[in-house]
Amino acid sequence: MKLADVRAQMSGGILVVSIEGEIDMSNARELGSAIARRLTNEALGAVLDLSNVSYIDSAGIHVVFDLRERLKTRGQALRLVVPAGSPISSMVELVDLPRAVGVVETADEALAAIAAAVPQPNPSHGH
Amino acid sequence: MERTPGDDHTSEPGQPGEGQVFLGAGAAPSVNPRTDQIAHLYQLGDPTLFDLDLDSLLDELLVRVQGILAVDTVAVLLIDERRGVLEACAAKGLEEEVEQGVVIPIRRGFAGRVAAERRPIFIADVNHADIVNPILREKGIRSLLGVPLVVEAGVIGVLHVGTVTPREFTEEDASVLQLAATRAAPAIERVRLFQALEHEHRGAVALQRSLLPERLPELVGMRLAARYLPARDEVGGDWYDLIELGRGRLGIAIGDVVGHGVRAAALMGHLRTGLRAYALDGLSPGAVLERLDRLLQSNRKGGMATAAYGVFDPESGELVLASAGHPPPLILPREGEPFFLERGGSPPLGTMPYAGFPEQSVMLPGEDIVVLYTDGLVEVRGEALEQGLERLVEAVRHADSPDAVCDRALESLVAPGGGGDDLAIVATQSASISERLSMRLPADPTVLADVRLMLRRWLHHLGAGGDDIGAIMLACGEACANAIEHAYSPAIAAFELSGDARGDVVTLAVRDSGKWRSPRGEHRGRGLTIMEATMDDVEVKPTADGTEVVMRRRLRGAE
Numbered sequence: 001m002k003l004a005d006v007r008a009q010m011s012g013g014i015l016v017v018s019i020e021g022e023i024d025m026s027n028a029r030e031l032g033s034a035i036a037r038r039l040t041n042e043a044l045g046a047v048l049d050l051s052n053v054s055y056i057d058s059a060g061i062h063v064v065f066d067l068r069e070r071l072k073t074r075g076q077a078l079r080l081v082v083p084a085g086s087p088i089s090s091m092v093e094l095v096d097l098p099r100a101v102g103v104v105e106t107a108d109e110a111l112a113a114i115a116a117a118v119p120q121p122n123p124s125h126g127h
Numbered sequence: 128m129e130r131t132p133g134d135d136h137t138s139e140p141g142q143p144g145e146g147q148v149f150l151g152a153g154a155a156p157s158v159n160p161r162t163d164q165i166a167h168l169y170q171l172g173d174p175t176l177f178d179l180d181l182d183s184l185l186d187e188l189l190v191r192v193q194g195i196l197a198v199d200t201v202a203v204l205l206i207d208e209r210r211g212v213l214e215a216c217a218a219k220g221l222e223e224e225v226e227q228g229v230v231i232p233i234r235r236g237f238a239g240r241v242a243a244e245r246r247p248i249f250i251a252d253v254n255h256a257d258i259v260n261p262i263l264r265e266k267g268i269r270s271l272l273g274v275p276l277v278v279e280a281g282v283i284g285v286l287h288v289g290t291v292t293p294r295e296f297t298e299e300d301a302s303v304l305q306l307a308a309t310r311a312a313p314a315i316e317r318v319r320l321f322q323a324l325e326h327e328h329r330g331a332v333a334l335q336r337s338l339l340p341e342r343l344p345e346l347v348g349m350r351l352a353a354r355y356l357p358a359r360d361e362v363g364g365d366w367y368d369l370i371e372l373g374r375g376r377l378g379i380a381i382g383d384v385v386g387h388g389v390r391a392a393a394l395m396g397h398l399r400t401g402l403r404a405y406a407l408d409g410l411s412p413g414a415v416l417e418r419l420d421r422l423l424q425s426n427r428k429g430g431m432a433t434a435a436y437g438v439f440d441p442e443s444g445e446l447v448l449a450s451a452g453h454p455p456p457l458i459l460p461r462e463g464e465p466f467f468l469e470r471g472g473s474p475p476l477g478t479m480p481y482a483g484f485p486e487q488s489v490m491l492p493g494e495d496i497v498v499l500y501t502d503g504l505v506e507v508r509g510e511a512l513e514q515g516l517e518r519l520v521e522a523v524r525h526a527d528s529p530d531a532v533c534d535r536a537l538e539s540l541v542a543p544g545g546g547g548d549d550l551a552i553v554a555t556q557s558a559s560i561s562e563r564l565s566m567r568l569p570a571d572p573t574v575l576a577d578v579r580l581m582l583r584r585w586l587h588h589l590g591a592g593g594d595d596i597g598a599i600m601l602a603c604g605e606a607c608a609n610a611i612e613h614a615y616s617p618a619i620a621a622f623e624l625s626g627d628a629r630g631d632v633v634t635l636a637v638r639d640s641g642k643w644r645s646p647r648g649e650h651r652g653r654g655l656t657i658m659e660a661t662m663d664d665v666e667v668k669p670t671a672d673g674t675e676v677v678m679r680r681r682l683r684g685a686e
Binding site: 002003021022024025026054055057058059061062087090091094095 | 373374572573575576579594597598600601604605608611612653654656657660661
């Protein structure tokens with residue numbers, strides 16, 4: 001039985017990865033590389049949607065921090081989606097994720113936050 | 128058809144063509160040593176003589192014909208309807224023809240014409256005739272006589288004889304050959320038909336086998352058993368499935384496609400796959416059956432099936448089940464009387480547009496057994512279903528495991544050698560939960576999910592609330608992950624997890640036989656931090672051969 005499923009799609013130049021299931025020491029590394037594979041240099045950033053994750057251990061948290069580092073060096077933004085009341089909320093608080101990575105309630109919020117953080121090309125500028 | 132000399136040296140016996148003279152009925156019959164032998168030919172049609180074996184039937188035919196007519200070659204070619212050709216099936220003196228799998232288009236050549244024109248044909252000199260099969264020439268055959276093998280439905284093949292020296296076949300030769308063909312043809316047809324049916328049956332059985340689960344899933348804390356019994360002489364469309372749904376939840380499915388044969392087996396495969404796919408998408412039992420119904424109704428060839436699908440959550444002990452016209456699931460509680468889940472009266476799949484499949488829910492404490500089965504187990508022609516259900520209850524009432532349920536049901540309810548209908552039975556039981564938790568596990572990360580599952584059940588049993596369960600699972604997960612990482616030789620290493628509850632304080636101990644390693648790297652120290660944050664106290668103690676982590680938490684209950 002696979003512990004978790006991964007779905008990924010591009011939305012407005014931003015990679016949205018949704019994970020469903022449980023993340024622990026047995027699958028964290030694989031999930032990390034599955035996300036990394038989908039992340040192109042062109043992406044403005046990534047949204048990691050953990051709304052449907054019912055368990056995450058420190059190995060899973062490690063993957064999130066790794067992802068943050070990887071994105072940072074390429075100048076890409078990362079937002080985490082963990083709705084209030086999610087089974088993993090207490091873990092997310094415990095390891096101080098909201099301070100290290102932006103944590104929001106919905107994927108739309110995350111997309112808007114990344115789009116706002118990226119400097120928009122201004123067509124009227126330059127002449 | 129116009130015959131020109133030297134072109135087509137064929138003729139019907141009794142109508143001598145150029146250079147061909149039939150001695151005919153007027154020829155001196157002399158003392159006929161054939162009489163006895165000809166009598167033997169009648170036996171060729173004896174249905175008991177060549178039971179189910181085409182090769183020995185044909186062999187017998189050829190030997191007798193060769194003996195009576197004193198010819199060098201005898202061959203049988205049978206029509207392959209699918210390919211529209213005559214295929215060499217048996218031969219004497221022309222074995223190559225069979226070995227090389229010679230096929231001749233119907234209507235062409237010598238044998239092709241015998242079949243197409245449904246009459247005996249005689250060729251006095253092969254060298255001047257339209258012969259498709261080169262082997263006849265290579266073998267030096269000079270004269271040929273062929274007759275059609277005819278049954279009520281039409282020509283099924285050709286029987287022909289040949290000689291390497293030129294021979295004028297007589298009308299009597301033709302009659303003898305035709306007699307052999309007439310006697311043998313129905314027997315050949317019967318054997319071929321049987322072989323085709325048997326082939327279909329074997330194919331369908333193989334198909335059905337391939338569609339049933341090869342092995343049952345292994346789920347911690349669950350005991351599972353299932354049996355499938357084919358019908359005595361037909362292929363049915365019964366199936367069962369056990370589906371791991373994650374977080375320890377188990378999907379239990381059973382179904383029965385109405386009808387028999389390859390089509391039923393194929394439709395069964397279709398529905399089983401569909402049900403599994405919808406189940407893995409996390410849909411509830413009612414929604415799974417609704418989609419399965421839609422899937423079946425999208426099938427242009429139609430079809431009808433009954434099915435039941437339930438989801439069992441071992442953590443809460445709840446079974447949610449929906450049925451589409453299927454016989455009612457049987458519950459064997461550890462204590463108390465067996466009972467059937469009420470029949471909701473939902474229609475079978477594929478019978479009604481927009482049918483709904485209401486769900487029912489039942490709480491099953493540890494060790495209760497759920498039994499799903501198909502009607503082949505309980506239905507007896509001319510008897511009320513209730514009687515069959517009663518028999519089932521009596522047969523399995525005292526069974527204490529899923530395997531025992533399946534065995535006793537089959538022993539008591541099924542005639543030796545199988546019944547007239549195929550049947551499937553699947554039984555599940557969740558293990559009882561003891562007050563004390565004790566597990567010995569291999570040092571492999573994949574056991575962590577099992578640990579969480581057992582822990583959830585145990586804590587649920589203790590009356591822990593959601594926050595308690597979440598916190599203890601996190602701490603225990605980290606402690607177990609450490610034990611797995613510490614194992615110096617994962618191949619043989621194991622660790623132990625035990626849990627105790629005194630009053631409202633839960634104590635968990637994780638003991639390994641490795642050395643506690645100080646956390647390395649920026650993020651590696653989190654495990655201990657997490658344990659300390661989620662439990663009231665955490666001790667890490669070195670033991671003689673490893674490390675023991677003991678953690679306590681007072682249950683806050685549902686807050």
